[in-house]
Amino acid sequence: MLGATFPLGMVAGFTVGGAMVQRASPARLVLAGLSLIAAGSHGFALGMDLVVFAASRLVMGVGSGCLWLGITFAALAAWPGQEYRCVSRIYAAYSAGGLLGPLLGAIHGVRGPFAAYLTLVLLAVVPALMLRLPSGVGAFSADRGALRSPGFRAAAVAIVVAVLSLGMFEGVLPLHFGTKLDQSRIGVLYAATSVVVAVAGVVAARWRPRRVLLVSTVLVVAGFAVAGASSVVPVWIAALALAGAGIGLANTGGTGVLVDAVPAPRIVTAMVLWSQLGILGYLFAPLLGGPVADAFGYGAVAVIVAVTALGTAAMLVRGDRA
Incomplete structure (x- = not known):
């Protein structure tokens, strides 16, 4: 609580x-x-x-x-x-x-x-x-109409996947890793994964955001599935590298889809709701992942991530058709 x-x-x-x-x-x-x-x-x-x-x-x-x-x-x-x-x-x-x-x-x-x-x-x-910016007072306005665009919906689902995955990563998987690693080693493992997330977030800007999102869903689901199903430390390291890269790509790709879908001067409403949906994914991740892992094993956590990832893919396809 x-x-x-x-x-x-x-x-x-x-x-x-x-x-x-x-x-x-x-x-x-x-x-x-x-x-x-x-x-x-x-x-x-x-x-x-x-x-x-x-x-x-x-x-x-x-x-x-x-x-x-x-x-x-x-x-x-x-x-x-x-x-x-x-x-x-x-x-x-x-x-x-x-x-x-x-x-x-x-x-x-x-x-x-x-x-x-x-x-x-x-x-x-x-x-x-010391921050000096161009005069921005009144430069950004709210527009509820932006919430109806397919691009916003795709970006919203994408950020839920990214932050839900982060919540699972931080709130559920440590219990699994604790069966073989002590707290300091888990901390080192997570710090190393943060580097992967950071690098992936920067590299993602080189490609189109929709393509980045599709790749991210594959990496995140694969990483969680392998990490949850295995009990071997080297396999965990490789799996978290996949998941971390996917989370980094999803963060950047989701932002790119949002910026493409909604012009910056009218993005306030979309940005606020998009951010709120993302943090709710972080809130609900341990509430969903904990009972699922307890009942079916840590490998089943990947199913939750996969369901939301499929939602992202469906929204992207629908947006392309529109």
């Missing part, structure tokens, strides 16, 4: 960020997100009660949602016409952040990791204050 408060806060943060970006610059939205994340980090660094932790994690979720949209719209404002390529680089940095998570978590206790994280957040305020 404590873990679930963060994605729930992100859903609210996307709504707040979508409203704010139409009235203020993306740079201010970035600073607002960092401020909320810092406030939540203080709760973990100074608090001692589970209620305080839950409230702090909720605040951090809201801040993370604002920060994500602030970064996204800052990219759209800074690089008009180059959105697909530039956002893919941001995804790579996002994935590289996954390298630091296990390292911070290795610090003893609760206060230590969050105090270290708070330090990083405060350091991030400096470049955010």
